[in-house]
Amino acid sequence: MPATLLCLNNILNYNFGAIAYTQTLPATMYFGLSTHLLTATDVATTDAVEPTVGSYARKSFTNNDTNWDTSTLGTSHNDVALTFIESTASWGTALSIFITDTASGAGNIWWYYTLNPEIIIQDNTIVNFPIGSIIVSMT
Numbered sequence: 001m002p003a004t005l006l007c008l009n010n011i012l013n014y015n016f017g018a019i020a021y022t023q024t025l026p027a028t029m030y031f032g033l034s035t036h037l038l039t040a041t042d043v044a045t046t047d048a049v050e051p052t053v054g055s056y057a058r059k060s061f062t063n064n065d066t067n068w069d070t071s072t073l074g075t076s077h078n079d080v081a082l083t084f085i086e087s088t089a090s091w092g093t094a095l096s097i098f099i100t101d102t103a104s105g106a107g108n109i110w111w112y113y114t115l116n117p118e119i120i121i122q123d124n125t126i127v128n129f130p131i132g133s134i135i136v137s138m139t
Contacts, residue, residue: 029110030058030100031082033119033127038096038112045100045107054089054123058103075137082129091121097129099136111136 033056036042036049050056059082061067067080098112113134119127 026063026101029061029063030103031061032058032098032100033084033091033094034096034098035092035094036096037114038098038109042112043109045102045105045109047109048096048098051091051121054087054091055085056087056091057085058100059084060103075135077132077136078129078134079131081131082134084127087121087123087125089123094119094121094127097134
C-alpha cells in the first residue's frame with residue numbers, strides 16, 4: 001500500500017474511532033530534490049533521482065508549529081524559508097521536491113510536489129523556497 005494511502009487511512013481511522021493514534025511525530029523531516037518527476041506511485045526515496053555531486057544534501061527541517069502554519073482547509077505551508085546548501089557543481093534540473101524521513105539513503109516519501117517551473121541548478125546556485133511557497137495538502 002502506498003505510504004500516502006496508508007497515512008490517509010490512519011488519519012481517517014483515528015478520526016472516526018477505528019484505531020487509537022499511537023504514532024510518534026518525527027522531530028525532523030528532510031527535504032530532497034529529484035531530477036525524476038515524482039508521481040503518486042513513488043513512495044520510497046529510491047524512486048527519486050537525487051543529485052550525487054556538488055555538495056548536494058537533503059535539507060533538514062524541524063517539524064514544529066514555528067516552521068509550519070496551522071492547517072486550514074486541508075492545507076499547511078512553511079512559515080520559514082527552506083534553503084538548500086549552495087551547489088558546488090551542477091545538480092541538473094530539479095523536477096520535484098519531496099519530504100522524507102531520512103537524512104540520506106533509503107526512506108519513505110511522505111509528500112512530493114512537481115516544480116513548475118522546474119529548477120535548473122548550475123554550479124554556485126542556492127535553491128530557496130520562501131515562506132509560504134511549500135504547500136502541503138491532503139486529498
